[in-house]
Amino acid sequence: xxxxxxxxxxxxxxxxxxxxxxxxxxxxxxxxxxxxxxxxxxxxxxxxxxxxxxxxxxxxxxxxxxxxxxxxxxxxxxxxxxxxxxxxxxxxxxxxxxxxxxxxxxxxxxxxxxxxxxxxxxxxxxxxxxxxxxxxxxxxxxxxxxxxxxxxxxxxxxxxxxxxxxxxxxxxxxxxxxxxxxxxxxxxxxxxxxxxxxxxxxxxxxxxxxxxxxxxxxxxxxxxxxxxxxxxxxxxxxxxxxxxxxxxxxxxxxxxxxxxxxxxxxxxxxxxxxxxxxxxxxxxxxxxxxxxxxxxxxxxxxxxxxxxxxxxxxxxxxxxxxxxxxxxxxxxxxxxxxxxxxxxxxx
Numbered sequence: 113x114x115x116x117x118x119x120x121x122x123x124x125x126x127x128x129x130x131x132x133x134x135x136x137x138x139x140x141x142x143x144x145x146x147x148x149x150x151x152x153x154x155x156x157x158x159x160x161x162x163x164x165x166x167x168x169x170x171x172x173x174x175x176x177x178x179x180x181x182x183x184x185x186x187x188x189x190x191x192x193x194x195x196x197x198x199x200x201x202x203x204x205x206x207x208x209x210x211x212x213x214x215x216x217x218x219x220x221x222x223x224x225x226x227x228x229x230x231x232x233x234x235x236x237x238x239x240x241x242x243x244x245x246x247x248x249x250x251x252x253x254x255x256x257x258x259x260x261x262x263x264x265x266x267x268x269x270x271x272x273x274x275x276x277x278x279x280x281x282x283x284x285x286x287x288x289x290x291x292x293x294x295x296x297x298x299x300x301x302x303x304x305x306x307x308x309x310x311x312x313x314x315x316x317x318x319x320x321x322x323x324x325x326x327x328x329x330x331x332x333x334x335x336x337x338x339x340x341x342x343x344x345x346x347x348x349x350x351x352x353x354x355x356x357x358x359x360x361x362x363x364x365x366x367x368x369x370x371x372x373x374x375x376x377x378x379x380x381x382x383x384x385x386x387x388x389x390x391x392x393x394x395x396x397x398x399x400x401x402x403x404x405x406x407x408x409x410x411x412x413x414x415x416x417x418x419x420x421x422x423x424x425x426x427x428x429x430x431x432x433x434x435x436x437x438x439x440x441x442x443x444x445x446x447x448x449x450x451x452x453x454x455x456x457x458x459x
Contacts, residue, residue, distance in 0.1 A: 125159035126455050128400070128414075129407035131438070133447040140452065141407035143383065145398040145415060146323040150331040152297070154320065155394060156419075158455060161323070164316040165399045166306060170380030172259050173199045173346050173388070174295060174325055178287045179262040180342035184269035188219055190262075195349035196356040197258030201379060203359030204233030204253035206241070211356070212252045215261050219268050226251035227278045228260045228310040235359050256310035258356075263288075263312075280305070280313045289315065291339075295325035309381060319397050322386055326395025330376075330388035347390050350376050363409045363433050367416070370426040375416060383408045389421060406449050409433050414451040 124142060131139040144159025154161075176198040179185050185195065194215050202208040216222055232249045233239045242249060251257060260277075263284045267274050272283045279285065293300045296317050304316040328335065332343035350357055351373025358364040358379075367377045377387040383400030385408045396415060400407045413434035416422050422430065438447040 125401055127452040128158070128398075128411045128455055129404075129449060130452045131406075131447060131449050133438070138447065141383075141400050141402060141404050141411075143398055143400040143407065143411060144319055145396065145411065146320045147394060147396040147415070147419065148320060148323040148327045149394050150324075150327045150334065152324055156415075157320070161320040162318050163399075164304065165319055165322070165384065166308075166314045166316055166382070167322050167386065167397070168308060168314060168380030168382060168384050169201045169256065170322070170378045170384045170386035170397070171292065171325070172201070172256075172378055173350065173376070174292060174329060175259060175288050176262055176346055177291050177329075177339060177342045178284065179266050180345055181291075181338050182266050182269055182287065184266040187269050188265050190215070190265065192345075192349040193353050193356055194258070194261075195346055196353035198262035199346060199350055199378065200258045200357045201234075201255040201364075202258065202356065203235030203238055203362065204249070204255065205235050205238040205359050208258075208356065208359065209250075209252045212257045212261055215258075215265075216252075219261075219265050221264055221268075221274065223251045225264060225274055226254070226257060226260050227276075228254045228256050230254055235361070237360065254310060256308075259312075260310065278311045278313075285313055289313070292317075292325065295328050296321035297324060319399055322397035323395045326386050326388045326397060327393065328395070330390045330395050331393030347373075347376060347388070363412070366430060366433060367412075370429040371421065375421050377412060379405075379408065385409070385412045387412070387416075389419075392421075394419075406436065410435065410449050410451060414456055418456045 125144045127140045128143045129141040130137045146161035147156040230249045230251045233253050266284050267277045289300050298317045298321045300315040306314050308314040329343050332340045354365045354368035382403035386397045388395050436449045437445050440446050
């Protein structure tokens with residue numbers, strides 16, 4: 113948000129993250145962040161948490177609820193590893209792709225049935241390995257392939273058509289929209305809608321509504337069966353298999369590992385992050401105004417520390433994400449990305 117769009121700077125979102133070069137702040141990232149409990153109480157907030165945002169891939173754990181609620185997961189023997197992959201924005205490393213292809217084969221489908229498109233692996237090592245092999249990326253390498261296989265599994269179980277499973281009117285997408293609407297207290301039927309990078313519908317919701325949905329996912333006791341059980345199983349799968357949720361060198365994987373699964377986080381495109389803390393029954397959501405990934409990770413690490421969710425060991429393990437050092441092409445440190453001074457007070 114700039115002053116042309118908002119003539120009153122006092123109402124602009126606060127600067128959450130700043131980038132230094134030498135002793136000077138070179139860039140600043142504004143954003144908003146909400147922390148709620150499952151009852152809807154706002155525990156902490158910064159910026160305009162009533163603003164509509166597209167949650168993007170940050171809601172994959174919520175979208176995966178339909179795979180379990182429908183009975184599809186049990187009908188097709190979907191295990192915890194595959195549930196974790198259904199929640200993932202994965203690197204496209206060999207283990208991710210092998211698991212995706214095996215799952216597809218078990219439901220009688222192949223990569224050609226995926227409607228997410230293909231892109232090179234997100235992981236640098238995986239991308240280099242594919243180049244060395246002279247191979248082309250397939251839909252299984254798409255970071256969203258696990259979510260899409262989960263949706264295809266649900267379609268097969270429901271007896272619905274597989275072709276066009278990404279269409280807003282398809283039974284799978286109708287069920288996902290109902291889950292998101294209910295958990296977030298949002299009317300997504302009439303909400304602004306777009307198309308996500310992987311082709312499925314994405315619906316605008318308030319930032320506080322996203323945090324509420326994550327809080328209810330974190331503390332599902334008040335939810336009716338089978339949603340309550342589904343949430344518990346997805347939590348357990350993500351906690352047990354953090355590598356499958358993202359991959360080597362990724363922030364989401366590192367947070368889940370460093371906290372022993374006590375904190376479950378999920379990134380989304382355009383500077384979105386969401387998280388659930390099952391042991392405390394809270395959820396949070398943030399959006400960086402300019403969509404910068406580097407700022408979303410730093411801000412997420414900062415709020416986890418603010419909420420006392422990281423012990424000393426976890427803080428040390430996440431230090432490279434919490435305050436990344438910037439280096440020039442010769443490897444010399446020239447600056448860093450850090451939480452902006454003043455927006456968080458230590459507890």
